[in-house]
Amino acid sequence: MKEFIIEENEAGQRFDKYLAKLLREAPKSFFYKMLRKKNITLNGKKATGNEKLQKGDAVKLFLSDETFGKFAGNTQVERAYCQLDIIYEDKDIVVINKPAGMLSQPADDGTPSLVEYLIGYLLQKGDLTEEQLQTFRPSVCNRLDRNTSGMVCAGKSLAGLQFLSEIFHDRTLHKYYLCLVKGKIEKKSHIKGWLHKDQKTNKVTVSREKIPDSLAIETGYRPLGNNGRVTLLEVELLTGRTHQIRAHLSSIEHPLLGDGKYGDREFNRQYTGEGVKYQLLHAYKLVIPQTGQTFTAPVPELFYHIITEEHLEEAYHENLERNMGLRQDDHTGGDRCDTH
Template identity: 80%
Template sequence: MKKFIIEENEAGQRFDKYLAKLLKEAPKSFFYKMLRKKNITLNGKKATGNEKLLKGDTIKLFLSDETFDKFAGSTQIARDYCELDIIYEDADIIIINKPAGMLSQPADDGESSLVEYLIGYLLKKGELTEEQLKTFKPSVCNRLDRNTSGMVCAGKSLAGLQFLSGIFHDRTLHKYYLCLVKGKLDKPAHIKGYLHKDKKTNKVTVSKQEFPDSLPIETAYRPLGSNGKMTLLEVELITGRTHQIRAHLAGTGHPLLGDTKYGDNEFNKQYTRHGVKHQLLHAYRLVIPETDQAFVAPVPELFFKIINEEHLQEAYHENLERSMGLRKNDHHSGADRNTHK
């Protein structure tokens, strides 16, 4: 006999959904047969499987070790470890400053992503156990392209995942990015269009007119400063589609510096000697109006280096001061790296 006590991260789900996680190799018919025979009980009583689990509920499985091991499976949840740049963390959520080059979510090739690093971090910290991983998996709630840096939100608990999923779905979380684009822009704009993704090429097409299988997009931007050759932009992502900022701005004639998929090759070549091999796009600011919370992550070293060399550092610092209360000349000191009001 095996006994399980429902914890907070497992409460609120249907009993049969919990069993499907616990015994992931078993067919559903097996669960219902065992429930009918009372070989699986809930709080010592016969159950149907559609009950909503509550914290503290007791589940007993009157199964042989051989049967349990067979249906539980032996596949270990993938995890890895690296030092994470944490912008904010509490009991339920964590906001991580993802570096360019790191995947947000697992890919088919098995390369470690932020999800695996998050699990490794929580296991090492002792906030997650192997036993808990059988029925609950912490995960990220927003995704950045591999070569886009900046803040990714993740749920450490079920409550955290539900909260973050809700504000992303309802668009009550405001997401702001910094990027360097070709050309001079001197006025704010709110641009709209339609985006279509080609799954074979993983490339999107943006049009002002709606076309089959396209999705509406909205992007707002505010120029922070320009040297005539390029402009430092703050971009608000109103809808969150694949490659939206990169493709939408390229469609206006102002592609992102370093973007090899949607950018200007000749423009990019001027900066390869500086080490620019990917788009300089950084998710730097998150605002949650309903809770009066705001978070910021300064741009990476390479991004800041180009800002300096193009004499746009004053515009960059002034924007951070105005928007987030950061001090000038404190870019990498660690002071006031995030604000949480």
Template identity: 55%
Template sequence: MKEIVIGENQAGQRFDKYLSKYLNEAPKSFLYKMLRKKNITLNGKKATGSEKLKEQDIVRLFLSEETIDKFSQVKVERSHGKLSILYEDKHIAAVNKPSGMLSQKASGSDVSLVEYLTGYLLESGQMKEEDFRCFHPGICNRLDRNTSGIVIAGKTLAGLQEMNEAFKLRSLKKEYLALVEGVVSSGAYLKGYLHKDEKCNKVVVEKEPFEGSVPIETEYRPLAGNQRVTLLNIHLVTGRSHQIRSHLASIGHPVIGDGKYGSKKSNQLFCDSYGVKSQLLHAYRLTMPELKGELNYLSHKVLTAPIPSDMKRVLEGEHIEESIHE
């Protein structure tokens, strides 16, 4: 017999859904048969599977260890490596993702921030492999592979749900730093329409709506610059794929180092001069909204990621004194 005490990450879901995760290789017909025969009980009583689980509920599996092992395969993909943690509490972690790291897997063989997060939680003792039977921590926002900066990870169900909702509602203020080509003397609020071609993983931006397009909004203001580049503070109002890079390129100010939407000539120049190999775009500040759930203690909290070394190297070489504080 195996006894399981329901924790906060399992509470709130139907009992049969939980069993399908815990005994993830078992047919549903087997689970319902075990419930009918009282080989699986909830708080010492016969259950139907439709019950809503609560914290501290007791689940008992009157099954052999061989049967449990056969039907319960814990699948934990992890990667070892040091993460730059900007902030952490019980529910969330704010990670400073480096350029070159995927936020999530694009294919089965990829290693992404999610696998590094899993490894970190296991190695720091915050989770055990057993915990992954019914809950997987994950990230709540994504950055392009070659964009650095703040990614929020949910370590608990409450953390994932509340942060995912905040990103979905666009109630967080997301600010980026971008070093762009040309002189930008004043700020602007850009509106446009974007369509992504999934085959070539590239987007098109136009001022007027067109078939398959979605509206985008990008606000920016110059911080510092010289006669060939400008450092911008960008407020990402909507959050579409490649939005900042394509929107800025559409007005003649592509991000330095951007091989997809930028200038080959400028990119080569900055590669030769400073070793720039990816876009100088950095998600540097995130301001939390008013939160009303378990994460209300995070209301209006500001998270900041330091300027990455490649951007800093160019700013120093171009004698641009960045001024990113209000």
């Protein structure tokens, strides 16, 4: 016999949904049969599976170790370890400054992603146990391209995941990015278009008119400064589509510096000697109106180096002081994870 006590992260869901996570390899017919035969009970009583679980409920499984092991499957959850740059954390959510080069979510090639690093961090910190991982998985709630740096929000608890999922879905959370783009931009603007993704190439195209299978996009931007050939831009992501900022700005002839997919090859080549191998795009500010919170993350060291090389550091620092309250000498975010 095995007994499980329902904790906060399992509470609120249907009993059969919980069992599907606990016995992930079992067909639904199996645990419904076990419920009918009282081989699985809830608080010592026969259950149907549609009960809503409450914190403190006792679940008993009168199954052999062999049967439980067979249907529980491989309960080992992937995890990885590195020093994460934590911007904010409470009991439900954590905001992480992701370095460029790190995946936001797991990929087929087995490369560790921020999800595995998050699980490793929470296990190491003691905020998560191996037993809890059997029925609850902390996860990130927004995705950044691999080579885009900046803030990613993750839910540590079920309540945290639900809250973040809601505000991302409803677009009530405001997301701001910093980037360096080709050309001179002097006025802020709010641009709209239609984005179509080619699944085979994982590349998108932007058009002014709707085409089949395209999605509406909106992007707001505000120039912070320019030197005639490069502009430091603050971008507000009003819709969150694949490669939206990169493709949308490229479509108006202001591609991101370093962008190998949507950028200007000749323009990018001028910066290869500075170590620029990917787009200089950084998710630097999140605003949550519901809680009155604003989170900020300074740009990575390479990004700041190019800002200074282009003599745009004054515009950058003015923006930091105005919007983030940072000292002028606190300009670099921590690239602390070895992702190679």
